[in-house]
Amino acid sequence: MKVTLNIRRFNPEKDEKPYRKDYEIDVPETFRILDCLDKVKWDIDGELAYRRSCSHGICGSDAMMINGKNMLACQVLVKDFKKKYITIDPIPSLPVIKDLIVNMDSFFKKYEVVKPYLISKEQPPVKERLQSQADRELIDEAVNCILCGACSASCPSLWSNENYLGPAAMLKAYRFIFDSRDDAADERLDIVDTTDGLWRCHTIFNCVEVCPKEINLTWHISQMKKKCAMREL
């Protein structure tokens, strides 16, 4: 099957400005976009740069904007696309290091801001910390995040304001706020209960559309909005 990849290229050492380039390749229809990129890199242009590691939707390193939508290149097949002219860009709003590789520093800084670790005021138990099944269900979805950044980079609120925490960081806040074993819910709510936190979410649902783990981020954010509103009453 003939496929054309239209890729946004930028090498800061050589190029003054980013430019787009077409690559025509012949691949089986069961090829993933990641395989197509590999083919371009291995057979046509060894300079093409992109991140990938597990190539099975686990590590979250190959999020990119494919045909105008963020997704993991290792999770979509060529045959999923009707038109065989496929555009590939780095995920939006993050500084480009080279080609499809973006600098994720700000993404991870925001992640650290919400204290993404267990804070317990209790004496550590001898064995594991127990949790009821019902309590665990509350965080069933939230624990699945692989930190690919597709959601935060798809958010118009974040494109327009780089201080916005973004859905991924706030999902992590939810993951601990609603964890029965954690004791720092209020501390974390204070962090997200700001104009650059929860309240900059305008329920656009771009993040929900792109999450490769099918996490409904907006729902999780709304649960924290509710909690914050309840605190004020």
Next chain:
Amino acid sequence: MSLQNSTSKFNRWLDVMFRYRKHTGSWAWILHRFTGIGLTLYILVHIIALTGLLKGEAAFNEEMKLFSSPVFLFAEWFLGILVMFHAINGIRIVLVDLGNGARYHKQILVFVYILTVILVAGMGYLIFAHV
């Protein structure tokens, strides 16, 4: 340099805003934004129009006659579309933010569109049935 930086940043923002794939939720957001901006501008127009009151009854009535011309009736109807969509989608947003609506936002949006069409049609009837 910094100016160049910010223009290239702005260009990328614009590029992404236009090229990023739209879907149910983002269309609702875009419509909500534009109807919101429209209504804000309308308030200005509304206040300016009402200044006729300061010039006495006759002047005001004269002005009001202008507003009952067909063109303005249409404009009013159009305004109704903005108000209806903005108000009803506002309820959807409240359901999403403070209820469980985030799980059903697409279904709720269908209701929002249907309700908007019905109310706007009804409003059109009320406006034009008496012309």
